[in-house]
Amino acid sequence: xxxxxxxxxxxxxxxxxxxxxxxxxxxxxxxxxxxxxxxxxxxxxxxxxxxxxxxxxxxxxxxxxxxxxxxxxxxxxxxxxxxxxxxxxxxxxxxxxxxxxxxxxxxxxxxxxxxxxxxxxxxxxxxxxxxxxxxxxxxxxxxxxxxxxxxxxxxxxxxxxxxxxxxxxxxxxxxxxxxxxxxxxxxxxxxxxxxxxxxxxxxxxxxxxxxxxxxxxxxxxxxxxxxxxxxxxxxxxxxxxxxxxxxxxxxxxxxxxxxxxxxxxxxxxxxxxxxxxxxxxxxxxxxxxxxxxxxxxxxxxxxxxxxxxxxxxxxxxxxxxxxxxxx
Numbered sequence: 001x002x003x004x005x006x007x008x009x010x011x012x013x014x015x016x017x018x019x020x021x022x023x024x025x026x027x028x029x030x031x032x033x034x035x036x037x038x039x040x041x042x043x044x045x046x047x048x049x050x051x052x053x054x055x056x057x058x059x060x061x062x063x064x065x066x067x068x069x070x071x072x073x074x075x076x077x078x079x080x081x082x083x084x085x086x087x088x089x090x091x092x093x094x095x096x097x098x099x100x101x102x103x104x105x106x107x108x109x110x111x112x113x114x115x116x117x118x119x120x121x122x123x124x125x126x127x128x129x130x131x132x133x134x135x136x137x138x139x140x141x142x143x144x145x146x147x148x149x150x151x152x153x154x155x156x157x158x159x160x161x162x163x164x165x166x167x168x169x170x171x172x173x174x175x176x177x178x179x180x181x182x183x184x185x186x187x188x189x190x191x192x193x194x195x196x197x198x199x200x201x202x203x204x205x206x207x208x209x210x211x212x213x214x215x216x217x218x219x220x221x222x223x224x225x226x227x228x229x230x231x232x233x234x235x236x237x238x239x240x241x242x243x244x245x246x247x248x249x250x251x252x253x254x255x256x257x258x259x260x261x262x263x264x265x266x267x268x269x270x271x272x273x274x275x276x277x278x279x280x281x282x283x284x285x286x287x288x289x290x291x292x293x294x295x296x297x298x299x300x301x302x303x304x305x306x307x308x309x310x311x312x313x314x315x316x317x318x319x320x321x322x323x324x325x326x327x
């Protein structure tokens with residue numbers, strides 16, 4: 001199998017011990033990523049010190065405030081692109097890849113070179129498939145003989161638990177939207193990348209998602225329901241990631257899932273407040289550009305935007321390319 005350069009990106013927030021397991025899992029890969037980028041979202045539990053002491057091979061980006069998963073992955077993927085890999089492999093800090101997770105995806109990509117996005121099969125701690133992280137199958141699409149023989153099927157969206165993207169597709173589609181903060185950022189980003197490209201679940205690539213509880217996307221999110229509603233409205237009305245028919249299909253499935261969430265909740269008043277505020281802010285607003293959301297942070301993404309602006313103001317100054325340093 002020919003070697004391919006892969007940069008792994010992990011976003012961390014106050015889960016030091018779980019992050020250490022994630023990094024040990026990455027270190028144990030039979031085919032290693034060429035670099036590992038960890039974005040520490042202003043953790044207060046000693047995450048930065050642990051990474052510096054125990055994983056000196058990691059490219060550590062420490063942010064001054066918590067930007068959520070959306071902001072963290074925007075910053076982390078931007079940093080990964082500085083190394084110009086062929087693939088960027090993203091995951092949460094409670095995801096532990098089994099030793100052959102990466103090699104299985106790379107082997108699959110050699111058999112189906114048209115693949116732009118690849119996803120791992122996600123198990124919970126007891127070996128069951130985790131329903132929260134099941135990639136959505138691409139509707140109205142048959143599994144080709146080549147994909148079936150390679151152990152995969154076509155997908156339309158994936159979570160950031162373990163997903164791998166070709167860097168060319170990222171550069172053409174753009175980064176995750178930082179203003180989503182939490183919820184639906186991975187759905188919006190992956191459907192945007194996959195709008196006119198092919199992605200597959202690779203069943204032989206396995207990771208363990210060590211969430212506290214086992215459940216699906218209709219589990220009660222409490223106060224975070226506000227973000228689910230606002231971001232889903234943004235996705236359905238402001239993003240170009242879905243076609244017209246898909247908006248109807250996913251909008252309908254969202255309403256059914258919200259109904260199940262309300263039916264199972266023990267605090268429907270809290271969910272009702274999140275629904276009201278989320279609909280209001282989703283309908284009346286729109287996500288801000290990443291450079292604005294992250295403007296107060298000293299990151300490659302923001303520095304690059306500043307350099308572009310300076311070059312426009314002063315044409316004699318061209319923005320530097322490919323610069324990278326520890327955050």
